[in-house]
Amino acid sequence: MALLEVHKMSVNFGGIKPVSELDLQIEEGELIGLIGPNGAGKTTVFNLLTGVYTPTEGSITFNGERIDRLKTHQIVKKGITRTFQNIRLFKQMTVIDNVKVAFNNRLKYSPLEGILHLPRYKKEEAWLEEEAMKLLKIFELDKYAYELSMNLPYGKQRKLEIARALAGSPKLLLLDEPAAGMNPNETNELMQTIKLIRDQFNMTILLIEHDMNLVMSICERLVVIDYGMVIARGTPSEIQNNEKVIGAYLGQA
Numbered sequence: 001m002a003l004l005e006v007h008k009m010s011v012n013f014g015g016i017k018p019v020s021e022l023d024l025q026i027e028e029g030e031l032i033g034l035i036g037p038n039g040a041g042k043t044t045v046f047n048l049l050t051g052v053y054t055p056t057e058g059s060i061t062f063n064g065e066r067i068d069r070l071k072t073h074q075i076v077k078k079g080i081t082r083t084f085q086n087i088r089l090f091k092q093m094t095v096i097d098n099v100k101v102a103f104n105n106r107l108k109y110s111p112l113e114g115i116l117h118l119p120r121y122k123k124e125e126a127w128l129e130e131e132a133m134k135l136l137k138i139f140e141l142d143k144y145a146y147e148l149s150m151n152l153p154y155g156k157q158r159k160l161e162i163a164r165a166l167a168g169s170p171k172l173l174l175l176d177e178p179a180a181g182m183n184p185n186e187t188n189e190l191m192q193t194i195k196l197i198r199d200q201f202n203m204t205i206l207l208i209e210h211d212m213n214l215v216m217s218i219c220e221r222l223v224v225i226d227y228g229m230v231i232a233r234g235t236p237s238e239i240q241n242n243e244k245v246i247g248a249y250l251g252q253a
């Protein structure tokens with residue numbers, strides 16, 4: 001069974017159907033690109049997968065369990081995390097604290113133990129610091145650990161968001177336009193980061209991205225949607241030559 005199985009998923013907002021009868025299967029370890037013209041429904045798919053919206057029809061099965069009626073925090077616990085089109089870091093917090101808060105649901109000390117700084121709190125805090133630093137090292141952000149996240153260059157803030165999303169040890173990572181607003185160097189670095197996550201964490205990734213160079217070079221498989229419906233599926237080279245896809249993108253110009 002696939003890690004994620006979406007079957008005929010639709011959502012209806014008072015007659016508008018941004019996503020319609022969408023089928024999607026993702027196997028463990030795959031890196032899949034979800035692409036389509038502006039307004040095609042890509043972010044709405046992410047919002048449905050993460051419990052921001054509830055599908056009006058169809059089902060979402062993750063790791064063998066139905067998740068389409070769960071709330072966002074329950075879905076996160078099942079192992080799906082995401083990043084957003086607009087960076088959502090805690091800007092006034094340090095880089096390492098941004099990662100530490102994401103580990104928080106794995107801590108066991110009680111609020112009282114925390115306030116009184118009892119031994120279990122101290123032990124877990126030390127563990128937290130160590131784990132957060134390990135993640136920052138992988139992303140080459142360790143030297144910025146104690147700087148405020150808002151002072152990082154844009155490309156590094158994006159990397160930090162991804163590092164933070166990995167802190168909860170997800171099984172499926174959803175990346176919403178991670179290259180948006182990046183310069184070519186930053187995009188290149190991002191591509192390396194995404195490859196690294198795959199190799200080091202054997203992560204399953206669903207990626208929304210407008211940067212075709214990035215999508216075509218790192219994704220094994222692409223799913224193309226337009227008006228909320230799948231219009232094509234295939235390898236990057238199959239998709240590049242697909243007439244429906246070319247038509248959908250040209251229609252946008």
Ligand SMILES: Nc1ncnc2c1ncn2[C@@H]1O[C@H](COP(=O)(O)OP(=O)(O)OP(=O)(O)O)[C@@H](O)[C@H]1O
Binds near residue numbers: 037042
């Ligand atoms: N809560 C909502 N109520 C009504 N319409 C919505 C809602 N959420 C999304 N839509 C509509 O659904 C359509 C798809 O939007 P969505 O943001 O998913 O597209 P997208 O493919 O991610 O676009 P882009 O590439 O520009 O980010 C848009 O027309 C949008 O206005």
